[in-house]
Amino acid sequence: MRTYNLNSTVSEFVLLGFPMHWPLNILFFLALLIIFMLTLMGNLILIALVFTRPQLRTPMYFFLCNLSILEILLIAFITPKMLENLLSDDKTISFWGCMTQCYFYFFLGTTEFALIAIMSFDRYIAICHPFHYAIIMNDYVCGLLALVCWLGGILLPLFAMNLLFRMSFCGPNVIDHFFCDYAPLVLLACTEDKFPLTLEIILADIVEAISFVFTLASYLYIITTILRIPSTSGRQKAFSTCTSHITVASIFYGSTVFLYCLPIQRRSPNVQKAVALLVVVVTPSLNPFIYSLRNEKVKNALRDFVRKKIFAH
Template sequence: MANRTHTQLTEFILVGLFPNRQPLFFVLFLTIYIFTLMGNMIIILTITLEAQLHSPMYLFLRSLSLTEIFYISVTVPRMLKDFLHLDKAVSFLDCATQLYFFCFLGTTECFLLAFMAYDRFVAICHPLHYMTVMTKSKCLEFSLGSWLSGILLSLFQISYVFSLPFCSSNIIDHVFCDILPVVRLACANTFANEIAILMYGSLVILLPFLLITVSYIHIIATIIKIPSAVGRKKTFSTCGSHLTSVTLFYGTATIVYLKTKSAREYVGTKVIALFYIVFIPMLNPLIYSLRNTIIKNAITKMLKIQ
């Protein structure tokens, strides 16, 4: 009987964000969504059509842009619908599906950023071996490995979360089905789940970040040895966009997901999560295009803007 009671919950209710400003947020997030899709599609098309951009650094960037398109599409269309309706109910299955793809794509992005750092490490620290180490096939293997890691790790995590009994409150104090707010609704001891979430976060956030950090320690050590100030600046400029993207992505992800119980009392978590899921996918095309002359010229050529 207890198990049957636990299965009676069939939907969750999303609280959303600032109920008295829904029309304003609809216009804002729709604009951001369209801008994000256009920006990342331009990056993808430019790299695909421009032969000079078929190097590992740009192929990784194309994979990142593709991930960003799917990533923002997991949450924002549902948010736009909720901004226009009072009924913010989401079915149990839809919530689980949204959370799975959110974790899957977030994990994929973490590993892609790590492999992009490794690419810069090989290019700067071992330039003579770059063409043999970072081949197109190796780049494809790293990209596919990032996606496969996201698929498998997230499947295990979400299966564990939704095996919990949900039999009391169904109010999710968030704008989408995020993992910690969902776990807190379970009518069972969630200590093991919160530890599992912390371990998952450490694996998909801290481990790639550690690889990025080690790569940049070697990169900086190599750049310092360059005798020319112009040479040092030119070499480091190839890492500027990636460093900016890493700082934004990992900074917000760490605040949101490497917390468990303490996050219950942190009101700003919802706002930070919005920055993480909405604004960063929008900013990445700008970060990589505005700071990269080759991409800017290729985009100009593709769009035939003189």
């Protein structure tokens, strides 16, 4: 008895990935493996620091910890299969494996949009309402905001995924991508109904627009408040608390605008894969380093952690 969609004759898909000759795919494999390991190590260290260093037990680092967990899950669901396909002639993925990968990418992407917006709200409260910050961003509120981000990410893709699952796949089963993204799967379906593709674009546009507008509005208020600070050193100190988040948000919004806010007909497959690689593989590896290299609190906590754990004996 089959365990996949009964309307489909396809039991597996083929991920083309990045077709290249033997020496190049070994180099690409090694580069991806190094990035994968750095991403895991960087985000795990950041999570450990947040949990163990008292000076990092603040709302900003709580949300950053959530972001690191999200990045670890993202690379865990996509990168291992990509690494396997680079060394194997068999580039297949099961029907259920493909659907699971597609759902988790959709869910984690939605959650990241929400977290980026919430982190900008945290910076807005910290700079524009500093005397009320501890009252507004208390443990209960922070936990509730994080829960809303994760639940929203889990629930929002369910309807679109249900539509995708009900579609019939009877061949071809070759996906010109390195993971099971939603749009390429819809285009493979043996049906004229492309409503799920339209739905994906609408949902992506809505989620990104709300997140972007919320983040932009927060930073407009932040910039207005910073400009009112009389001293140059005061302005620099206030702005320095936002630079890491601005950098991460700029990379994230810039790449995802191309991926999901342009019509599918205008997306070049090769450029699409290159930008997706930036979102799925490169950006998760940059986040912990951006936040640590540009943040004295994190650097001090890391030095303290290393001094106590490594040089204790």
